[in-house]
Amino acid sequence: MNAENKVKIQQEGALGSIISLLKSPNEQTLIYASEALRHLSMNAQNKEEIERAGALPLLVELLSCPIDEVQEHVAVCLQNLSVNANNKIRIVQVGGLPALIELLRSRNKKVQAQGVVALRNLSVNADNKVYIVDEGALPPLIALLRSQDENIQEQACGTIWSLSVNADNRPRIVQEGGLPSLITLLRHANEKIQELAVLAIRNISTTDENKIKIVRLGGLPPLIGILRSTNMRVVEQAAGTLWSLSVSEENQIKIVQEDGLQLLVSLLRSPNENVVEQAAGCIRNLSMNDENDIKVVREGGLPPLIYLLGYPDPNIQEHAVVTLRNLSVNSDNKVMIVGEGALPPLISLLRSPYERIQEHAVVTLRNLSLNAENEVMIVQEGGLPPLVDLMLTQNERLQEHAVVAIRNLSVNEQNEVDIVAEGALAPIINLLRVPNEDLQEHAAGALANLSSNPMNKIRIVNDGALPPLIALLRSPDELVVEQAVMCMRNLSASPENRARIVAEGALPRLTSLLRSPVDKIQEAAAGAIRNLSGENEDSVAGEGGIALLIALLRSTSESTQEQAASALWSLSTNERNQGKIVSEGGIAPLKDCLRSPNKKVQEQCVGIIRNLSMNEANEIPMMEEGVLPPLIELLRSLNERIQEHAAVALRNLSMHPRCKLQMVQDGVMEPLVGLMRSPLQIIQEHTVVCIRNLSMALDNVITIMENDALPPLIGMLRHHDPKIQEHAAVAIRNLSVHDECEAKVVAEGALPPLIYLLRHEIKTVQEQAVGALRNLSVIPENKNRISKEGGIPPLILLLKSNVDKIQELAAFSIHNLSAGSIVNQHNIVRDGGLVPLISLLSSRNESTVEQAIGALRNITLVDENKLKLVAEGGLLPVLTLLRFDREAIQEHATGTVWNLSTHPENELKIVQEGALPPLIKLLRSRNVLIARQACGALRNISVNEEAREDIVDEGGLSAVILLLKSTDAGTLEHASVLLRNLSVPANNKDKIAKEGGLAACVDLLSSKHELVLPHVAGVLRNLTVIDAYQIQIVRDGALPPLIALMSNPEDDVAEQAVTTIRNLSANPSLDVKLVRDGVVPPLVHLLRSPNPSVQEQA
Known part of the structure; x- marks a missing residue:
């Protein structure tokens, strides 16, 4: 166990003896010998010596020993030895794998553990990774992943990780069912096991499957x-x-x-x-997945990604910039990426030493540059210089992305200037010559954008772009041709360039491109020819010309028709060419092409018709050539562009009086009404304008209504586009002129939106809405509806409009509403209408004045309003209008004064404000109504005692007496009452007599107008208090009619007559005459009158 002893034992040569004991039949000897080698094998030097001493075959053999202790010691010994690189190979060579693998199935956990560790060590060797799997180690290893022993789990997991380094082993691990167990270990509490499991899964995950x-x-x-x-x-x-x-x-x-x-x-x-x-x-x-674009941003990914753009590790930089490149494809992300500050580091990466990073950075900017706000920011952040530099590199991919970014940025007007200022033109023009069609396309596209700027048009040509651009018109790549011809179209818009373009030989090729199958090429080529034709009409004609294009419209080839139509469409935008197309006989073939099965031909030809219809001289020829029916039919096309062009053409043609009627006769209303419900706003607009024009012809109104145009027109009053609202209001205004339509317009619900539009911010919309309400407010049932819908307050507001016509129409509407409606007369004043109406009496617009005074005339029929008008300072402006030289205004003014004069408090004020002279003058008006109303006003004023002498002093007598001869009953009554009042003051009596008043009154005693009789008798009654006039009226023949009037059933008549007779009877010289003429019988009869006054006078 002692480390030093392990070395000494080997040095003393004991290894060979111990190894030989591994063959002992004695169980205890085997145990001791295997244990000794187990300890000795822990020493690094001994690992090699044990192998050299030939122990490996014996140890491998003993792995199958039935003695658990021996098996365990041997397994540990092999585990120790397997750490050595050479031993890893030798253990396998001597057949150790099957035995070690078998240990994995041992019931002895210690043996299992040593076996799996040994295999883990062996698996470090690349060849062994294959051998171990081939020997069938995977099933028991995978089984051990589920062991209850954490150490065994760890070692088994580590072995599988090691084996998974070999790509061929990965599918076998999966096939043997290793994945579920490895995935389970990802949740293990032991972080080491977690790590090994995730390492193994990471290796396994390299295959798509x-x-x-x-x-x-x-x-x-x-x-x-x-x-x-x-x-x-x-x-x-x-x-x-x-x-x-x-x-x-x-x-x-x-x-x-x-x-x-x-x-x-x-x-x-x-x-x-x-x-x-x-x-x-x-x-x-x-x-990379579109569904994740927004989510990365929502999860706050932008700030750290942008930070990583400046990371020192280029790999991390690359990941960050590629991610932003992917995110920048999404339109919402474009703004957010820039908003989070990505531009400076991205622009910095354009100068990275790594081309792959440069490429990703420039592609990201290319994507970001598709956003209008970003176009400006990229340039402001200094993006142009490095982009220009990238166009100068030898790397065509970088060149392409840089020129595409420049192309995108060049959409912005200011950028067009800045790009040229940064010296980008020369490298862009050079790219036109590179034999790479993608580069050519984008370079031409960038120039096409830049050439929108007037100054750039000239710079591009001066910097030598024409020769390569014209060469590209012959490119086999249509995308290249498209961009080149679009650039040529823009360049040709500059007068300075046109001669040079033609001189460089572009016209023949541009003309030939009219036959291109690509719409945009056709359009751009035709546009270029259109621009060039101003100074080169002969050349255009020589290369194909208008006549040839018209002839091609009859070709049996739809493609040829399409090309010809495309060119003519562009040419037809020119007013001179419009006439030429018609004079060259273009209408008939164009009409035929409107029915072409080729929708593109239809679209182009209806586009030409649309342009031709803008010329008034073409309207009748087109109608007479029969263009209207196919145009009307195209309103039903499923192609919305065709619908639009047809609607515009009909809109233009509908301006002509004859065309208006013919279109309705040809059945235009049904499809037009349908198109008002189009999802396209532009079609809605043209359609409603067309109906507006048609509605100007009174003969069309009923047909328009019968085709149910009213509901969608009313719906358009609520449209979000003010122009459409205005046109719809005009149409409804026109329709409401017709007597049969006024009630229906209101019944269909037009009032709420029309009233709402009175408050519209756009004046023209207001004008049309108030014009419609003016028409609708004529009939009685509509007056109340308009008031109930809240129409009066906004109309009153419009009386204060700074637009003269709106004021007029608003006043007209108020005038209408106030006529015959006591409720409205109250409401107009209640809602503040009095002051603005009074103000309008001073308008320079006579029509406005007429409507305002008309409204005031109606309003002052209400007693309380009579005083309010005067209190608001309205009297003097009204009286001023008495002197107006327009009869309609005089009529309303006199009517208003008449109304005001019916209130006692106003009588003297009217005189004080100087009303008498103009009123007296108007008594002589040839307009019966004016004279009647002036007389009525004076009649009311004369009730005031102070005013009676003033009227006479102002010279009113002669005019009043003259009116006693009027054939108008109303005037006659007012005049007789007025004269009766005037005859009261003593000072006036002589004047009345001198002016012929006596004779006039005597004549009227026999009048058939009963209402006059008491008043003329009253005048005579007043005058006969003077002796001189008693004899005079008798001489004038007054007695017979006066005696007759004493028998009148009307007490007032009888009283005035008998009182006059009483006055006459006071003169002794007349007694005999009175009795002789038969005055006594009626007097006696009147003594029995139930009227005390009559009895008294009799």
Whole structure:
């Protein structure tokens, strides 16, 4: 047992004797000899000497000894010896494996333990790994994984790990059922066993098949659980295993589902570099799966990944940058990656000494540059110089990614300038000449973007881009051609470049590209030709020209038709070309192509028709050539672009009065109504504009309504696009002009959205909505509905609009609502409408003034409003309008004053504000209503005693007396009452007589208008208190009618007549005349009158 003795025993030559005793038949001797060798074999030098002394064959043989003690000592001895590298080989050579393997099945735990340790030692040798498995060691080893002895479990697990280093052994371990037991050991409390199990599983996981099996057998949860361990060795191996498993797409999802991502992200911050590398490698793989893009970011992966971009270990740098490269494909992540500060380290990595890292960094920037915000940030963070440098390298992959990033960045207008300023043009143009079609494509694409800038167009040409670009137009790669021709289209937009492009010989090739099967190439080539045709029309015609393109529309080849249509489509955007296409006979073949089975041909031709329809001169020729029916049919196309072009063409054509009617006759309404429900907003807009135009023709209105256009139009009032709201409001406004439609528009629910639009922030929308309400507010049933729906407050607000037309329409609507509705007359004032209406009386817009005074006229029919208007300072502005030279305004103004004058408190105020002169002047108006209302107002004012003489003093008598000859009953009544009131003051009596008032009143005593009689009799009654006039009225023939009036059934008439007779009877010179003319009988009769006043006067 003593270490020194172990050496001395060997030095003294005892080994040979002890080894020879291994052959002893004596059981005790065998025990002692094997035990002695067991102890001696612990010494390193003795390990070799024992083997040289030939002990191995005997020891191997004794492994089968039935004596447990001998078996145990021998197993330990071989275990010790197997540590030696040479012995590992020799033990196997002498046939030790079968016996050692058999020990694994021993019932003696100690023997089992020594056997498995010996095998573990032997398995370190590469060849032995194969021999051990071939000898059938796997089943018992796997069985020992389930041993109750932790040491045995550990050694068995370590052996399997060692064996799994050999790739050929891995499937055999799985086949023998080793995986379930290994996975179970991942949860072992012994960290060493955990570590060995995870090492073995990590090795086994290298094959695609095993990656799936490990996960399906439940390996993920315990592996992920180990990531929480504080033992970094175990964590490292678990993370490494997960890295291996994560190569499988199926596992990439499951690792995240099992909550492995969060732990892996946390390990990115580990102080252990190996752990960081394993975790970063795993996350790199996980990020390859689209489903995990967002999840890595959500779990907080960005900050540590970005930090790792600056890690000193290039492998970790690579994992981090590749992960960000993968994450940057997701559009949401693009912004977040930049937001977390990734740009500076990424840009720094563009100058990494490792090309693979440079490549991943530039691809990441390439991906990030697809975001508009990032386009700016990348340039601001200094990304352009290293990208330009990468285009100058000899590595074509780096060149390609760099030029793609530049291409993406060049979408931004400011970047277009900065890229050129950083000297990128020369390397980009050089890449056009590299015999690599991918590079050519992206370089041409970058130039196509950069050439959007006016200054760059010229720089690109000046820096020599034309020859290689024109050469690329002949490239066999369509993507290269596409980018090159798009660049040519942009360059040709600059007048300075056009002559040079033609001089370089581009036109023939551009023309030939009209036959390309690629739509974008056709479009760009046609666009280039369109640009060049301004100064080179003859050349364009010589290379194909408009006439040739039209002829090709009749080709039996759909491809040829498509190419011709594409060119014409581009050319037709030019107004001059629009006329040429029509004059060259283009309408007929274009019409035929609208029915082509080729949807692209249909689209292009309807696009041309759309452009042609923008020219007013083409509208009638197109209608007469029969374009309308196929255009209408295309509204039903399943191709939304075709629908859009057809809708725009019809929208344009619907501006012409004849086309409006013809389109409706040809059945346009049904498909148009259907398209209002299109999911595409642009189609909705064109459709509703078309219906708006059609609704301007009164003959179309009923048809539009019959085709159920109203519900979707009303629905569009709630659209999120203000333009569509406006057009729908115009259409409804037009429809509501028709008498039969007003009620239906309201019944279909148009009021709430129209009223809502009154508060819209866009004035044109407001205008159309209030215009519609103006029309709808005409009929009585709508007035109340508008009020109940809350229409009055927003209409009042619009009275204050800074847009003249809106004010006018709002005033018009208020005017309508106030007509005939006492409720609305109250509500308008209650909701604050009085002050803005008064304010509008000073508007420069006469129509606005007319509607405002009209509304006030209606409002002042309500007694309380009469005083409120005056209190709000409305009297003077109203009176000012009496002098307006527009009859409609005068009419409303006089009506308003008439209404105001019915309130006693206003009578004197109206006079004081100077109303008498204009009112008196208006008594002579040729407009009967104005004269009547002015007279009515003066009639009311004259009730006030102070005003009676003022009216006469202002020269009102002659006009009033003149009105006594009016044929209008209302005017006649007002005039007679007014004169009756004026005849009360003594000062006025002579003036009335001098102005001819007596004769006029005498004439009216025989009037058929009963309402006039008491008032003219009253005037005579008042005047006959003066003797001179008593004789005069008798001379004028007043007696007969006065005597007749005493018998009038109306007490007021009879009273005025008998009182006048009483006044006349006071004059002695008239007694005989009165009696002779028959005054006595009616007087006697009146003595029996039930009216005391009449009795008294009689």
